[in-house]
Amino acid sequence: MALTATQEDVRHLVETLNFAEKVHRSLRLIEQAYDEYGDRIVIANSLGKDSCAVWHLASRVSERIRGFIVTTRFKPQGTKQFMREELERHPGRLKVFESLAEIPDELYKTDPDRCCEVLKVEPTRRALEEMDVACWITGLRCTEGRTRTDYQEIEERDEGLIKLNPILLWYEREVWQYLALNRVPVNSLYGAGYRSLGCEPCSRIATGPDERAGRWIGTSKCGGECGIHTRSLKSDGE
Ligand code: SF4
Numbered sequence: 001m002a003l004t005a006t007q008e009d010v011r012h013l014v015e016t017l018n019f020a021e022k023v024h025r026s027l028r029l030i031e032q033a034y035d036e037y038g039d040r041i042v043i044a045n046s047l048g049k050d051s052c053a054v055w056h057l058a059s060r061v062s063e064r065i066r067g068f069i070v071t072t073r074f075k076p077q078g079t080k081q082f083m084r085e086e087l088e089r090h091p092g093r094l095k096v097f098e099s100l101a102e103i104p105d106e107l108y109k110t111d112p113d114r115c116c117e118v119l120k121v122e123p124t125r126r127a128l129e130e131m132d133v134a135c136w137i138t139g140l141r142c143t144e145g146r147t148r149t150d151y152q153e154i155e156e157r158d159e160g161l162i163k164l165n166p167i168l169l170w171y172e173r174e175v176w177q178y179l180a181l182n183r184v185p186v187n188s189l190y191g192a193g194y195r196s197l198g199c200e201p202c203s204r205i206a207t208g209p210d211e212r213a214g215r216w217i218g219t220s221k222c223g224g225e226c227g228i229h230t231r232s233l234k235s236d237g238e
Contacts, residue, residue, distance in 0.1 A: 010142055010152065014169045019177055023057075026166040029153060030061045033135050033164050040134035041164075043067035044124070044228070045094060047082055048197050049186055050139030053167055053175050056184050058137060068095045068127040070228075072119040074108065074199035078189040085185065095131065097123035108201045112219050116226040119199075124228045128161065135162040140229060141175070142168050144196070145212035147225050158234045172211055198226070 017025065033041050043058050045051045045067040058065045067090075069083060087094055099119050107115040128136060142148050155163045167175070172195070179186060189197055193205040196212045206214030216222050 010168065014143060014171070017169060019174050022167075022169050022174060023178065025169070026054075026057050027060060029164060029166040030058050030065075030137065033137065033162070034061050034065065037135045037162070039064065039066070040132060041065060041137060042128075042131050042133045042135075043137045044127075044139075045069050045086070046139065046197075047079055047086065047187060048139065049175050049179060049190060050141060050144075050167060050170075052139075052184050052186055053170075053178050054137060054139045056178075056182055057166065063093075066093050066095070066131065068097055068131060070120055070123045070127065071096055071098050072199055073098075074119070074201055076189060076197070076200045076203070078192075079187055079197060082185075082187040089185075095127070097127045099123050108199065109219070112202065112216055113227065117231070121227045121231055121233075125233050128233055133161065135164055137164045137166060138229070139167060140165045141170050141172075143171050143211075145210045147212070148229075151229075158232055161233060 030041075043051070043055055043065060045055055047069060055067060058067075069086075071080070071083060075083075083096070087096070099122055101118050101122075103115060103118055104110070107118075127133075140148060140151055142151055151165055151168060153165050153168045155165070157163060170178075178184075187197060194203065194214070195206055196215055197203055198215055202216050202219075204214035204217050206212070212224075213222075216224060
């Protein structure tokens with residue numbers, strides 16, 4: 001592949017690039033990926049603020065770039081409403097995936113890893129396969145919390161599947177700066193104080209430096225990950 005992972009010190013770049021330089025760098029990364037993979041690049045749109053920024057950036061590169069949304073039966077009403085609005089705003093560009101598998105009651109309490117595996121990771125695998133994705137683009141940022149410090153802008157965690165994290169270097173403030181400057185609509189739940197949005201039983205309003213501290217409170221997964229960034233996403237992987 002023409003794209004090569006940067007060896008630069010991610011932390012140094014986070015702290016030394018200014019907002020405009022970060023935006024420029026993000027656009028360049030998406031442009032390079034689009035040149036390389038064309039219609040086989042896809043945005044993983046979680047409907048959160050970071051995805052909204054990435055979706056807007058990608059749309060500046062090409063309105064042809066598609067995306068997928070993984071939703072679950074436990075998404076808050078505000079997120080379901082925002083999803084409907086996004087689907088209307090971008091007709092034909094976003095595909096929704098959801099697992100209808102039967103799971104035990106309150107699995108999110110007894111085994112949140114399994115719950116996320118069934119409701120989030122499996123539909124993500126399906127999306128990548130069905131959409132014939134060579135490069136998926138995420139809104140992951142390395143300043144979001146304790147579990148997100150070791151990522152690179154370009155990764156190949158699964159052989160043959162590139163993962164691009166074009167806003168890896170952005171601070172939370174810079175995401176809001178970008179969204180405000182470009183008048184990008186966001187989920188109304190941010191107005192209620194949420195900073196990181198997931199399923200209703202597993203998301204709380206958090207304050208303090210760790211943006212993801214409100215996720216999976218009271219479980220071993222607190223502040224952690226659903227698994228789409230940590231598990232194999234090839235269909236035969238676990
Ligand atoms: S975020 Fe919670 S409810 Fe949603 S899939 Fe994961 S454990 Fe289940």
